[in-house]
Amino acid sequence: MAKSKRERDTVKEVRRLGGELLSSRDHINNLPLLLSYISLSSPPQHVLESLLSLQSFFTTVLPHLPSPSSSKSPNDPDSIYSTWLRAKFDDFVRSMIRVVVSPQSQEPLREIVLDAIMDFVRLGNVGRFNSSIYHRLLHTIIVQSTAPVEFVADLLASKYLNYIDVRYFTYICLEKLCRTFKADNTFGDKTRMADSDNDGLSRTSTEVLIHKIHYVISHIPQEGPGEKSEYEMWSGSGDHKKNSDLPKDDTKQLKTNKHSINVLSAATISKKMKLKFTKAWISFLRLPLTSDVYKEVLVTLHQAVIPYFSNPIMLSDFLTRSYDIGGVVSVMALSSLFILMTQHGLEYPDFYEKLYELLVPSIFMAKHRAKFFELLDSCLKSPLLPAYLAAAFAKRLSRLALTTPPSGALIIIALIHNLLRRHPSINCLVHREDVYENAKNDSKAEEIAESADDTVSGTTMSSRKPGIDHFNNKESKPIKSNAMGSSLWEIDTLRHHYCQPVSRFVMSLVNDLTVRAKTTEMNVKDFSSGSYATIFGDEIRRRIKQVPVAFYKATPTSLFSESEFAGWSFKYEESNETTSEVGERNSLNMFEENDQIHVKRQRTECS
Structure with a gap:
């Protein structure tokens, strides 16, 4: 009872911290406290309450945050504040990914957290698909986590991989992973990862890594020509936020960036899909495949791969x-x-x-x-x-x-x-x-x-x-x-x-x-x-017209009939002589034959 009451009080405390954070900028110090609850050691209720508050907060401030590669004046207070928020957002994403890939988390909670990550993938790059967050998610699932990949991969396949842009960037991420592994086959110990900090996730062995890549790449759904979902995009092709609603700096960036919304439209991605699909599979087939993965690839190659190859x-x-x-x-x-x-x-x-x-x-x-x-x-x-x-x-x-x-x-x-x-x-x-x-x-x-x-x-x-x-x-x-x-x-x-x-x-x-x-x-x-x-x-x-019936009209007297062995006789001749009489008669006959032979030999010698 005491523990349950303490948890309820903690849930109320987390909810209060989130409400204050969303209400005023004066309570910005509640942000690190709420981030501390996004961990594997926290109860699911605490993680969920903190997640809802942080998701609402970062959704509103994310369009105004600088990109990780941008450089601004370090003396500007607004720049320092924005950089600090960007660092906290990165910590938030990293903590959510840990919860998703950890088998210790409950499956409903993992699904909710994955939805939150994919929302930031959709909104976190000024209306465009945030490939950086998505690549970090796939990288952690495949390379750094020792947990089975099936649960998260099935969630992605059922809820998000039907969108053409998600499939497109999935093939790009898988190609990068395969090329990195091909360049350095010691992917477990010596390869430098994107997340170089010690996050408690051990790196997988070669066989497990190849199995994970194959499972993800083989469970990506393919849409044929004319399918409705072929042109459905998760990022919304800019429909979520009009260019006129964006800040001037972001609008200028959209016009100058070569990967702008107009370039990566659904039709453009559809034209490039076969090429990305081909590069991802070619990079995967060049890996040192294990025997079981090798056979699974050969079994499905003619149906799941060849029809979608560019060449x-x-x-x-x-x-x-x-x-x-x-x-x-x-x-x-x-x-x-x-x-x-x-x-x-x-x-x-x-x-x-x-x-x-x-x-x-x-x-x-x-x-x-x-x-x-x-x-x-x-x-x-x-x-x-x-x-x-x-x-x-x-x-x-x-x-x-x-x-x-x-x-x-x-x-x-x-x-x-x-x-x-x-x-x-x-x-x-x-x-x-x-x-x-x-x-x-x-x-x-x-x-x-x-x-x-x-x-x-x-x-x-x-x-x-x-x-x-x-x-x-x-x-x-x-x-x-x-x-x-x-x-x-x-x-x-x-x-x-x-x-x-x-x-x-x-x-x-x-x-x-x-x-x-x-x-x-x-x-x-x-x-x-x-x-x-x-x-x-x-x-x-099968219907049989004449059925052979096994029965005897008379009791058989012998094992084989005479017709089966023509020229042979199996009849037993009866005799009144006993066994001893027969033996004596045979002995007398033998002695008589020996005497006759002896007499003939003497006559021959005398002559």
Whole structure:
């Protein structure tokens, strides 16, 4: 009770100090007292009461305060007073930022304080966007604070980043942070910060810093052309305060400043937005990204970044390096790289060789396998694809069908079906019983392979033998794999697959290739996300005309029936002899045979 009463008295005292400060300039000494309550150690009620009073006070005097870089006569009392107020305002902003970024503060209080900071961002630069305060806010959130960035970043995204000028200056701030980090990778200990004083905020490590920058830059909403919020500005484009209402010095400054209101209008910012977006992302991608951030960037790059880039070809180096890494990273980079090749004219000669190397058994267990197989089908759709390349992909996929799970086999059958329909030149692989006899039909492909100096396979036309598959599955280059001299015998083996959906799908493949006019290409998307669960679900939902019933009309007398083992007999012959009698008879027979052998040996020696 005593503590609660003391807090109520303190709240009344803070409210009294604020009222006196707002009423008369004679109580200006209340300003430092009210600033002392804007701290992490003060109760939320004290912080809130002090914040309301200080916000009202600085909103009225802020247009008349000098800028931090302005120089006036130090002997002028008004100048000294204005400079003192500017210093107190900077302390006020710094204290509010501490409250916002601290996880010790209550979330409702952090939201209210953030609103107050953004109000000063809107009003603190003579009607223009105060990028200095906003940069200090982002700098503290990302660099100096060890608290998670998600809460404040989500608040900014939901309430303020819909305004075009807030997005514009956010990209500028992020670019500066990334460049500073790139220039000095010891961003935690040696980099000189804007707030050099000891404010109790520790500097973050490299991995945490990169995570924070990625979270902020990836959660900035993007507006398409024609959206209403594209031209909405937080600073109001000068509508908040007319130029005629400003002091003469400030009006003159607006006319002479190159970043005046007329220059940074909504239309001007909209034209520059793509450039700032591009610079911010390029600076971020040049950082030493961690593995998890690197993968998250690759997953969303084709949807969240490329459409808003001023020149998407600038991402070609980053994507080609990612594509050359191999494994799951190459799979993630495939979507963006494919967009650059098909929509922006990127030339990448080794694209299909790298894509060929990605076809390994582990790809059927990858997290992003569905998107990969859809892109694989799109990449192999071009009619200008050479015959040897289409044959190499078809043969590589058919060989994988022998070891993949049933869901992977279904995807492979669909891909090979589309390849055979798009490229009639590889139909020779469908039914080829003797490779040696049909090798003359593939002379053109063999000339290409021989010109490539096929030392890996080591096979020539004279050394080939019937019944041997000359396809080299271990060869990484499609042109040297000898796929045109092989056949799709692996697909024929799937007719007897243990999983009935696979065997039925193979039979439908044979029928579709027989009657081409009545069939179309298969949609790989229907099979790309398959698994054991989806196959089982399809089977239990499938309507079956004849259901096999497991029952016996008569009790079986043997494990196997005679029809299953033709020529074999499993009947047991009964005998009246006991086991001992049989053993004695066998012993007598053995002794008689030994005596006969001994007599024959003596006769031979005597003769």
